[in-house]
Amino acid sequence: MSVISRSEKELGSLDALSALGQSTRLRIFKHLVTMAPEPQPAGGIADALGCLQNTLSTHLAILARAGLITGVRDGRSILYAANFDGMRGLVNYLLEDCCKGHPDVCAPVFEQLEQSCGCGPASRAGA
Template structure:
């Protein structure tokens, strides 16, 4: 991931509704969520949610699949992984053992 892409992702996540939406989709995992359900859970109007989902999608953090008239949204785990790699690529000045506690702490316990 380059700096420009990372900045787009950080900008997308810097707004409360978008951050909550992204975290909800991460929790939803591989099943994702229909847009209407995301709005219900977060208490966000559909037009506001649509705009925020578009920002997350353009930043590479969300992907979609059309299901008839509905759109299912998913956290883009490749985008998230790229952002985390970008943040940690120079971690600990070449001493990876110093980064191990951080990596263990953020690793999924699924």
């Protein structure tokens, strides 16, 4: 098991935030989150978002390098899905030093995650 240094976590988080800091990529990621757990073909993503397929591939590659989506080959196609572990890593990095010993400050964030999709820390505690 490898230990990831704080600076590596910071660089990974910067990559993820940079990837999501562009409108089309943010829309792609949100679309894949909405469609989870079913992976989506690039053509379906392009159609859903009204994006040209040739520019879509660049956006997908940036999101994949940032660890926010995964692509799995299915014959001649690649199916894309949101990488929830990557997103959890980003959120955990942003909140790891939260609250200066007052977890009640961040509690609403985790409660909202639990209510929206069950992907907050309480749902993983029993896993």
